[in-house]
Amino acid sequence: DIDDVGHKYHLELVLEDVLDKDSTVNCTAEVLYHLGNKNIAPDVQFTIEGELKNTDEADNIFYNRIKSLEKELVAENIPDSHGNVSPEMEPIHLLAWVASGYVIWQNSTENTKFQLAQIKHVKQVKRSDEYLEFDYMILLHEMVSQEIIPWQMTVLWHPQHGVQVTQDSRQPKHA
């Protein structure tokens, strides 16, 4: 408890590579949830022990594949109802995961626990520069309320410049 400021948590955690379960890296973090205004994202400071794997090769393969598509990529329901993701959609799925992490961080409080449930729809947006742009409609699952929350997010990505969420907005649930 930090008077007049908020609640600070000190965490020691282990990060596990989703694509390689044996590859782990230790991490320490400090998270500060602000008192009062729930519209401010929690402050996060972290240090990673060691290095994360280099993914240049896979990144470039994906980048070139999308760049060389004749028509803009469009897809829906990733994963499908049975939990399957086709190999070509796997990077699109992973990208959504990372981007949704940002959205979740920006909207988390001490009383929420969000997970990405599904990509409802994704559409590639043509750009004249070197970036890839995707317009996602995702479904977030919030554990405490059990709600499924549709969320729109615009995601920019480049192999050397990383991920950026340039726009995101919570969507109304259908009746």
Place this chain on the structure above:
Amino acid sequence: DQVLHIVPETFQQVQHLQHLCSTLPLDLWKPLLPEDIWAGEDLHIRVPAPLVEEVKDSLDQHMISYKVLIPDVQELVDQSMPKERSSQRQVPEGYVYTQYHPMEEIYQWMTQIQKSNSELVTQHYLGKTIENRTMYCLRISQPSDKTKKIIWMDCGIHAREWISPAFCQWFVKEILQNHKSDPKISRFLQNLDLYVLPVLNIDGYIYSWEKDRLWRKNRSPHMNGTCYGTDLNRNFDSSWGSIGVSYNCSSEIFCRSGPESEPETRAVAQFIKRKKSDILCYLTIHSYGQYILTPYGSTTKPPSNIEELMHVAEIAAAALMGKYGTSYEVGPTALILYSNSGSSRDWAHTIGIPFSYTFELRDKGTHGFVLPPDQIQPTCEETM
């Protein structure tokens, strides 16, 4: 996946091909082993789809020419085994427990299971859902002259948690297939009767197959059909409506107008109440999160037998972890997950059933409710 046909011309090419086989997960169709690759001899190799480009690049780089023998292996497989949705699939001998099944198939499966195991299995009527579908549970009981204690297990109280009904079906199959050969199971059945309800929220489950994969509640209409669904796990008579609920129909945790307002809740509650003096253990299976939850959700005050409840749950979690290393958290719901009232687990305990647990199966959020079918087997095996 593609199958490539290569005829290596030189020893260097053979070596390179052997190197590829040992470093990448390639499937040699001909010859059987990398050491049998010879220059001048046919080589047939299946390359998994994500590696096709990489392998072809590597062959090009080493000037190894190849022909694509089979451009799409899956297509060939599908052609040779037409997918039939006829009665063939529902026969338990051919029933695929590592796939998710729609309700129609589960109904047929229950009938078949009862027919092919009639000495042990009986099907019991519980009631009807709000959309007028019939609710059945299976009773597995070895004939005996003594009255046996009962273990009750229900699955699928929340529509989107597909791994849950999949587990109930797996469980029944395992018990019936191994009751003679497995001494543990056979001793189990000598002393206990098992009641299994494969899908409690039938209407919701069907809705999640046909309309909305992430639906949770049942399908009871509210406010003249402008809003649907009560959370059945907030509808039981245990501190109903007090905490962790919503009185708003559009919420996923809508508890409705009063305890047991829903026909599905009533059907289960009535059945259990009638047998409660013989019920030793109540299990309700959910996903996701990897928890074994004890009462209560509605208060942090512990139940009278909390030590025993925790002890048994911890042994279970340890056994579960022993199989594939999957870790489950154990404890009272209100302490380790969130507060909720009207849950079936709390209710079972308050009416006198000593052991009452909620299992939240795999995973921890990576796939969440949409767990891929290749995880059905490991999840069920470890939970077993």
